[in-house]
Amino acid sequence: MDSALTTIGLPVALAIIMFGLGLDLGLDDFKRVGRNPKAAVIALACQLVLLPAICFGLVLALDLPPLLGIGMMLLASSPGGTTAALFSHLFRGDVALNISLTAINTVVAIVTLPLITGFAINHYGKDVDVSLPFGELVNVFALILIPVGLGMLVKAKAPGFAARMDKTVRIASAVILAILILGVILSERDNIGEYIADIGVAAALFCAVSLVIGYVVPKAFGVPGPQAIASSMEIGVHNSTLAIVVAVEVMDSVEMSIPAAVYSIIMFIFAAGWGKWVSSRETQRVSATVDA
Template identity: 40%
Template sequence: MEQGPLIGLGLPIALFFIMIGMGLTLTVRDFRAVVLAPRAVIYGAVAQILIMPVVAFGLVGLLGLAPALAVGLVLIAACPGGTTSNLFAFIGRGDLALSIILTVLASLITIGTLPLFINFAMERYMDASARVVLPVLRTVVTLVVIILVPVAIGMAIRRISPAVATKMEKLVSVFGLVVLIGVIAAVVISVGDQVGTLLRAAGPAAALLNIAGILIGYGGSRLVGLRRPAAFTVAVELGIKNGTLGLMIALTLLNSPEISVPAAVYGLMMFAFGFLLLGASRLMGIGGEKDAAA
């Protein structure tokens, strides 16, 4: 399916500005958390980058998903946390600095890992006649341009004018939510009469992937010795993903509305699960416990 300029050009540009918003929350000093709290950062990054895609492959086999949906589930599983995860971590009284570091670190690393997982999934699940090979070099360059460059721009703005950065950050967060909802609506329109079938097929898989991410995030973090605020934060990072990035890859680089369906469904469901996480954080009194994530 040929995408119009709204998707082909508008979505990457929108994502560029969303990633500037992520950079607006960062300073160079924030990256000290990678050294000062290595346990939380290492576990959170490994869980996002490696464990979640493996879980997606397992769910594909368990549920017997159609090829396009199987690739789409692996795609959203391999995506990093989104900027919205930082907001959920803040409201839930988690470790905001850890959330930001994990979001940025995973975003940078997945520049290299995303193309590998997606191509492996397409080779595994799609017939040669239906397979679309994701161009690795083009994808890496695209992800560098829409992740690394705008994050650096956002950090530069914050360094030059913190007051301007604070005001812009709020606007960009709202803009990101509007873009995600708009793209999801466009996907629903694109798949036409198949929307009901695809949603029924992708819904359970997206829900299970989201639940698995939350359980792996919180339970695994506690097992490796993290306290509640850090464990809650990792759970949020694994549950609240960058759905806009997944949609951009499926709709512009792969040119496939069908592959984008799991990302669209996940993008809706993650907010429901996110609010449940916020309720759980209040019940457990997470904000009252000092973190010892190192």
């Protein structure tokens, strides 16, 4: 699971994407999120409380082996991934909300990840220490904040250029995403069949539930469409790379990393399909409101 794609290609590609997202953002976008924190609070509550509970229910219902069950809970306790903002951008979500949520949730995960994963470890009677590597925490922030900040700076200095680049960035982001999906699948082609047989159903169900809850719950509380889409992507697109690192490097278990490895493939496919559907739904809703 450790290859040039994940160690070099993925970070470089994501940095380019984050720069492109920054071209569409300004400080006012983040101030707006701060002035109206309702969507952020609901999304965090779903991710920190509701999802781990649902994931544990799936683990029990499917009677997963201990190490795979712990791996699923490790995945559930991982913060949103950097690609969540990309999906949000592609499907007209509130990207500023995504970036804010990822930053907040990554810090919170210092406490919640060991607690939630530790609960699963205790449930299975295992004796494993778990913590969030500081280096990975720094990497997440660097991968998000630096390129996004540079993109925002370019927009502030050359707004015309940033506006002209919007369509190009969306197309390039979609192409890069497709390449990443293909690369992940190819890099795991020797093991993917075995992995999916072991954990595919659990990972697919958890991914689908995460995406749906991330959209439906905020909408039920009156959160606008773009923020609900952002919430859905943030909650459904987990930082599976971080979960793999913790499983392999901290907990010294390759088997615990399998749920995150399988999820990393499934989430790309599910998020793309779901994003297209909810984006189309929101567009139709807006059109109907205007016509009325």
